Each structure stands twice: as C-alpha cells, then as structure tokens.
Amino acid sequence: MDTIRLTVSQALVKFLNAQYVEYDGEKKPFIKGIFTIFGHGNVLGLGQALQENPGRLEVYQGRNEQGMAHAATAFAKQKQRKQVMACTSSVGPGSANMITAAATATANQIPLLLFPSDVFATRQPDPALQQIEQTYDLSLSTNDAFRAVSKYWDRVSRPEQLMSALINAMRVLTNQADTGAVTISLPQDVQGEAWDYPLSFFQERTHFLDRYEPSKRSIQEAAALIRKKKKPFLILGGGVRYSEAADEFVQFAETFHIPFSETQAGKSCVESSHPLNVGGLGVTGNSAANELAQKADLIIGVGTRFTDFTTSSKRLYADSDVLAINLSDYHASKLDATTVISDAKMALLALKDELANYQTGYQNEIKEAKQRWAQELHRLHHIQYTETGFTPEIKSHFDHELDEYKEKLHTTLPQTTVLGCLNEWIPSDAIITCAAGSLPGDLQRMWVTKERNTYHLEYGYSCMGYEIASALGVKMAEPTKEVYALTGDGSYLMLHSELVTSIQEGYKINIILFDNSGFGCINNLQMGHGMDSFATEFRKRNKKTGQLDGEIMKINFAQSAKGYGAKTYEVHTLEELKSAVEDAKKQTVSTLIDVKVLPKTMTAGYGDSWWNVGISEISDKEQIQKEYEEKQQKLKQARQY
Template identity: 45%
Template sequence: MKTIRTTTAAAIVRFLQAQYVTRDGVEHRLVDGVFGIFGHGNVTGLGQALEEHGGNSLPYLQAKNEQAMVHAAIAFAKTRRRLGTLACTSSVGPGATNMVTGAATATVNRLPVLLLPGDVFANRRPAPVLQQLEHPASGDTSVNDCFRPVSRFFDRISRPEQILTALPEAMRVLADPAQTGAVTIALPEDVQAEAFDCPAHFFEKRVHVIDRPVPTAELLRTAAALLRTARTPLIVAGGGIHYSDATDALRRFAEATGIPVAVTQAGKGAMIESHALALGAVGVTGTLAADRIAEKADVVLVVGTRLSDFTTASKTLFQHPRVRFVSINVDPFDAAKHGALPLRGDARATIAALARRLRGWKVPAAFAKTIASARRDWDAEWKRMASPNEPSADGLLYQSEVIRILNEHTTPDSVVVHASGGIPGDIHKLWRGKSATDYHSEYGYSCMGYEVAGALGIKLAAPDREVFALLGDGSYLMLSQEIVTAVQEGLKITVIVTDNNAFGCIHNLQRNCGGRSFGNEFRTRTAARGRLEGEPVRIDFAANARSLGATAFTATDAASLREALAAARAESNTCLIHVPVTPASVMRGYAWWDVPPNAVSSVPSVREAREDYERKLAHQRFHH
C-alpha cells in the first residue's frame, strides 16, 4: 500500500480538500474554507498546514471572535442549503469554549459546521499547559468535552492514525440531512504536529451522495386518505423546504389542493406573501390570517419543521378537537413530534409523491372563502402596524416602520438576516418577500450576536447578493467585530442597528408579565437606590462602526432612513446605519407564549399576570 509521510494537520487539510457532496447530479465542495484564530494550540500545527497546503481550494479566513466565526459558517451553510460549509479552528482553552455557543446554534438549527479546536497535549508531558483546565477525577478531560452535548459527532484525536476513521465519519454526519449539525474534532497540540505514514488513497476525491428518499407507499396512502377527509387543512412550512429546494413543489401542491401555507421563521419565503394561498408567519410571531386558520385546522401538514414552542404557541395554537398532524421530515426524531403520522423523506420528493395521490382533490369551496377573508383582514392589520397613523410620543420611528422601509428598499437579490430581540417577532409578521431567499432568520437558538457574523457568512456564500444585518443595540454590543473582517475581505454588508437603549424585547416581556422595569435598560446606577435606573447611557454606534473601518450613517426619521439606505447601496465599503427607535410598539400578537410569572410575589401586577397565565394554561394540548 502506497503511503505518504505527513503530519496529522497536513493530512486533515489535504483530506478536506478532497471532500464533495452531490445532489441531483450537481457536485459541491463540502468544506469551502477555514475560519480561524490562532494560538499556541493550533498555530504551529493546523495553522502551518493551512499556510503550506490550503491554497485556493481551502482558503483561510481570519475572524475576530471564535463564536462569530462559527455563526458565519452556519450562515454560509444555510445559504448553500446545507450543500457546503466552512470549518473553524481555534486554540485551546477560551478560544475553544468560545465556539461552544456556535456549536449549539448549528445543532439546534440542523446546519452543518466543522469545528477543529486545539486541545491539550495527548502525551501529557508538559501538563498542565497554559490554558489547561485540570479535572482531578479524570486525566483525559479537557474543556473540549463541553462540545459533546452540543455536537452531532465528537472525537478527540490522540494518535495520528485515528483520523483515518474519524474524518470519514465526520464528513458522513456533515453531509447527512437527517443527522447534520456541529461536528467537532478535538486536536491535541502535539498530535497536530506529529508525523505518520498516511495511506495515499486517503487523499483521493470522495463524493458523498445526498439522495431524496420518499416514505413507503403505505404511509403515503394513509396520509393522502387523511388529507382527503380534511375540511380545514393547513400546511406549515419550515426550513426543510429551503434545504430541499422544494419551494416550487410546495407552491404547485398548494395550488392543486387549495391548502393554504403558513411559515415558520426558518420557512419564511417558502411561499411569497403575495400568493393567494400564503398566510404568512405562524405561531407566537404569527399573522392574524395564519393563526386564525391554524386554530380551526383539522389536518396540519407540517414540512421540514421541528414544531418549536413559537410555532405551536406553546401547544395552544391548534385547537380543533380532532386535529391530526402529518409530518414530512428527513429526521425521524422531528417527524414523529405531536403524534404526527411520520412521512420520513426528502421534502421535495415527498410533496411530489403525495401530490400524485391527491390528484383531483381540493379543499371545500367554503374553506377557500375563509382563507380569502383571513388574508383580507390581515392585510388591514398589516397596514396599521407597518404604517402607524399616529407618530410615536417621542417622535422616533417605530421598529415596524424601519422594517417596512427596509422591505421597500430591497430587491429579490437582497438578503436580510436577523436572530434575536424584538426584531424577529416584528419582521416575521411584517416582511413581504420578493424572493424565496431574501429572509434569513436564526431563530432556532435565537443567538444574540449572530447577525453581523451571519451577514458575513451569507456574503461569502453569495457574494453577488446585497446583504443586510438587522439587529438591535443590545445584540450589536454583544458581538459586532466581524465588521472588521468584512472590511478586511472586501465583502460589503450593510448593518442596520435599531437603538432603543435597552435589551428592549426582554424589557417588554418583563413588564408584560407583570414585572417592574429592572435590569434591561441601559441606564447608569443611581446613588440613592443603587439600581440601574439613572440617566440613559448614550452610545455612538456610528462612531464605533467608523472606528472598525465601516462607513456609517444615522437616520432619525423615514426620509433620512431612505436616504441612508440609498447612500449605503452606492457604497462599496461595509456600512452601518444607526436608527434610534421608540421603545413603544404598535405590534399585536395573535397567539400565546408560555412564560410563567412567579407563583408567589408581593407585586400586585405579578400576581395578576400569574392568574392570567394559569387561565391560559388550560388551552395547552398534548397531541398523541
């Protein structure tokens, strides 16, 4: 057997360069590059290997924060519809643990990302090394064990030969739509640099085939028979629609059957809001139309979604006494939720197979009229929230107005990314898509700080698209330094910061649950009471962005926001638009979310909120 003398790190780089996936006859590189921040735990091993062997086929990208680079890789993978991702490497210790949040974000969202954290010496000779966490009861434990519960695959390479089995398994998990998520290969500092005789065939091109499985004929017959009995059916479309490239199949299915479509955060864009059968967002952040139809739905066909509490309104949304769920999903774990009839299979192929069995069937005419009526009522509500008749008390823009103006400014080739705070609830309702992919949401983990890094990842995956990061001031303060990376790489993104001088979303939740304002506004501490309730802390976000290399604007009203958006579009540099917004809101919710106020409190408003909470608990249903 022919062998090649190499180091572990060099073998990893050469192996990754030879990995591909194929679907529908089209090949894609599985790992398109490596984000990294170097330290003693990876600079002389994997860092040297990337410099020596990476080249154009595995380019190195310099991040400024380890969590952010994982988020950028996740957004890249989502944009590529899980047909490609980026690897991320860090040093030992804090560099590695900074990636744990990103790993959780990837796994929760079922998105592939490869993590290559440095680890402590396998030979243990210099132990404890700098940054090593010692566990007195277990000599082989390191901080990288934190990755185990948030990774879909984890391995630690203590001998060079172990990569011969670990890396192929890691690639299998990354490429498998049903199992994918964070894949972590911990690399001890000494092992990265060790030499061994690697079989030459290990570096040959490997193509991982992603097929389109369909459920059994018996399951399809049962699902079709159930749908044929439905009088008020509903489709709930999740992110699996996009990953399967199934938007056209879904539209044809809905048009043939007359079943309306509601969308989750990840499923937004599965059917454009202008379509007569599109009900828009569903659940806690849902539209009047979607939530009204969902409440009466007797059969719910869910496609590519895990039915989180925001989608089901904490199990209070679907109130038909005999409601049944049919679930299309590549992952059997997700397909079986809510007692659904599980159709394990690819979304596009399964929708097509189900459509053939429903040929000639359509929803009752009376239900079609109900759908049209719900859409009309929602349209009136949308106009009230997106364009308030009365200005805010402080004269600042409402966040909903910012979303509407941005929506008007974008084109089908634009992408708007968001993740946390009050923005996801507002934009999920209000955004009216111009293409299936102009809306990018990370709401599975709702991780603050995803937005700027996510915008960078989208731009890496789709450099010809105009990319906007829409985030609040709280999220910007958590993680915004990848603006520097965007400037460094010449990847123009536009960051829009809505500034309400607070962690505003949770501030509203706190008060809506009966609590007094505490700990969420950005105020100075007072001497009198020792609480954070003094003067607001004023932050110059535009100046901060300029210091990071961006071009910055401030918009204080609708006209200046439109001017800033136009000016940013004309720029070739990364831009930031700072928009002070009112803490007040004109948004309305149509579903409930289970957030329990304290059962015992001296605050009357908390006691009242608890009583209301217990009344609403009676509407929760557990479907089996």
C-alpha cells in the same frame, strides 16, 4: 499498501481538499475554506499545514471564535447545507468561544465543522497554558463541553485516529436528516506528529445527498387522513428550503387549495405575494395565519421541528390532527403526528398523486383573512408619534412613558414604521439576516418577501450576536447580492467583530442597527407579565436608589463602526433613513446605519398566540399572581405530548 508520511494537520488539510458532494446530479467541493484564529494551540500545527499547502481551501482570518463560527453556519445555511466552511481555534478560551456557535448550528440542523485545539495528549507539560485541571478527571478539557452541543464529537489523541474521526465527520455533516455541529478536538502536540497514511485515504470522495422517498404505506395513510378533512392547513418549514422543493410545495397547495404559513426557517422559500401564503405562524405569527390555523381540522407540517413558537406552546391548534412530513423521524413524531419520513420534494410529489381529485372546503376564508392582515400591516407601516401619542394607536398590552426616550435618543421613530420603509427601499433581491430580540417577531409578521431565499433568520436557538457574523457568511455565499443585517443594540454590543473581517476581505455587508437603549424584547416580556422594568433598559446606576433606573444611556454606534473603516450614518428621522439607505447602496465598503427608535413600538401577538414562559407562583404583586393563574388555565388547553 502505498503510504505518504504526513503530520496530522497536513493529512487533515489534504483530506478536506478531497471531499465533494453530489445533489441532483450536480457535483461540487464540499469544504470551501476555513476560518482561523491562531494561537499557541494551532498556529504551529494546523496553521503550518495551511500555510505550506492549503490546496484549494481558502483561509479567512476571524476576529472572534464565536463570530467566525456563526459566519460559517450562515454560509452553510445560505448554501442550503450543501457546502460548508471549517473553523479552527486555539486551545482553552478560543475553543470555548465556539461552543455557543456549535449549539446554534446543531439546534438549527446546519452543518458546521470545528477543529478546536486541545491540551497535550502526552500530558507532559501539564498544566499547559490555558488548560483546565479537573482534579477528579485529568482526561477532561475545555473541549469536552462541546459534547452536549455537537452531533458528532471526537478527540484525535493519536495520528491514526484522524482517519475514522474525519470519515465520521463527513457522515454527519452530509446527513440531511440529522446534521449539525461536528467537533474534532486536536491536541496541540498531536497536530504536529507524523504517521504513514494510506494514499487511499486521500482519494477523491463524493458524498451523495440522496433524496429519500417515502414508503407507499405512509403516503396512503397520509392521503386517507387528508381526505377526511375539509380545512387542512400547511406549514412550510426549513426542510422545504433545504430540499429545494418550493415549486413542488406550491403545486401541492394550489392543486388542493390549501393555505400555508411559514416558519422563520421557511420564510421566503415562497414569495409572500402568493394567494395561499398567509405568512408567519404562532407566537410571532400574524392574524391571518393564526386565525386559519386555529380553525383548521388538520395541520400538515412539511420540514418543521414544531417549536414552541410555531405551535404557540402546543396550544394554537391543540385539537387538530397533525400530519408531519420530515426526513427526521424524531421531528416527525412530535405532537403525536401521523408521519411521512421522506425528503420533502419526494413526499409532496407522491402525496399529490395519491390524493388525485381531492379538494378542500375553503371558500373565501383565505382571501378575507389576508385582506384583514393587509389592513393591519398598512397600519403598522404608518404609525407616527405626535404630541398626543401614537397615531394610530400602538397595539400594546401596557403603557410606557416615552418622552424620556424621545428626548435622550432625539427620535420619534416607531420600529414598525422603520421596518415598513426598509422593506420598500432596499432591493427586492437583497438578503436580510437577523436572530434575536423583538426584530424576528416583527420580521416574521411584517416583512414581505418579494424574491425567494432572501430571508435568513436564525431562530432555532435565537442567538444574540449571530446577526452581523451571519451577514458576512451570507455575503460569502451570495457575493453578487446586497446583504443587510438587522440587529438591535443589545445584539450589536454582544458580538459585531466580524464586521472587521468583512472590511478586510472586501465583502460588503450593510448593518441596520435599531437602538432603543435596551433589551427591548425582554423588557416587554417582564412588563407584560406583571413585573416592573428591571435591568433590561440601558440605564446608568441611580446613586439615590442604588438600582439601574438612572439616566438612559446614549451610545453613538455609528462612531464605533466608523473607527473600523465602515461607512456610517446616524438616523433620527425617516428622511435621514431614506437618504442613508440610498447612499449605502452606492458604497463598496461595509456600512452601518444607526437608527434611533422608540421602545415599545414593535408588534404584539395576534390571534390565539401564547408563549409558555416561567412565571413565579408566589409574588406580592397582584398582576403577577393573575398572570400565573392565567397560565395555568392556558396549560389545560395545550397538548401535553
């Protein structure tokens, strides 16, 4: 057997360079590059290998381990899971920082390859710097925490273990039905140890992303179910995007005249203007989608995980039959559905042929529902704050005093109006990213996608801090397009470090920051369920009450980003917003637009949407008692499995 003597790190880099994927006949390198933050745990191991002979791998310097891993996740998501970035961190805190990103990737089923460094396999210098000593089990380290959030986890304690670890890593990363974070833990001493590796281990490997066809039996069963129904309703999930099955999905909907809605992962797979596209569904859905879904006699989910937001906590279409088309038998089996285990494109083509001359019973319901929503959308776009309040009236379940915010933030801008203007003013082929807070709900309802794959939302884990890092990852995947990260002030404060990496690498991203001085989404949640505002607004501590109910904090986010080298703008009016958006288009460096908006000016729920959240069974407040009782009634109307 021919061998080559390499360190574990050198062998790892050489192996990654030899990995390719082939999809629908197109072959390309699978690992584009690697994000790094070096420390004592990896700089002399994996760092040495990358410095000496990186091959075609591009090496990028991250600023925060969680941030760079989010960027890698966003890159893979925008590449339809067909190309990835790896990430390496040092031992201890550096590794721990990537755990949240690993969970985000796994929840969203996005391939993410992580190489966290680990403590010494020999245990000779124990306790090493940044090592946790668990007295009940000395084999544990920080990296064991990745087990719960990884689709595959391994620790390379001997050089020869690298081979099986990496082969299994590629198996999971290229598994379209069950992918996510892959964590290969690398003890810092083992990284530099050498071994005689077989040359065959480094031969070029092509991983075929085959399209799995449905069984004939499942297609016949699905068609028989559909034929019994008059008003089926389609849900377009992220699986349609990753299957690149948008055209087949549209043809299926058009052939049988079936309306369809979008999940956060599926939105922009098909343009919003399509006559059968009724928009977002569920808790963050609009009136058209929720109205039609509630009246449907069959729900057909294509590539969706049926999360609580998509199903309105299993209540929105509780009495309908469900047909699920999914590569994953686990996700397809939810809601006691009739299942078709298949690639989305293959299933839609087969089902279309099997249904032949079937037609639904829809008349004008789809068009009329869309027209009603269009009127509401127009209203949301044109809300203004006057001396007598909002015109037209804000759709809200509670009142809130806004004069203090108006004075402190020097703004009267409603969030929905700002979003309507941005939707009109940014380029139609620009890509927006977002993840958490009130913005994802507003965007799923309000954002009109004009071109495909221009809406990049992370909502499987709703991870605050994903927004700006994801914009960098998307820009790396789509360098010719403008990318806009829409983020709240809360998410920005949590994590915005990869803005610096974007400037370093010359990847221009645009950040539009909505500052309402608080965690507005959760403030809505607590006040909408009978609580007072408590520790969710950004207020100074009141010396009299001892609580966080003092003066509203005013932060100049534009100044913070300016210090990094970004082009920044401060916005308090629509005129200033338009000027900033237009000027930002001319810039070659990353930009940040600091938009001050009034709280309580986001959208609320539509139709029969409901979100099952924990509510106290015992309280002195009458409104909380009422909310608890209402929840019990709604639970009785929801599916139980």
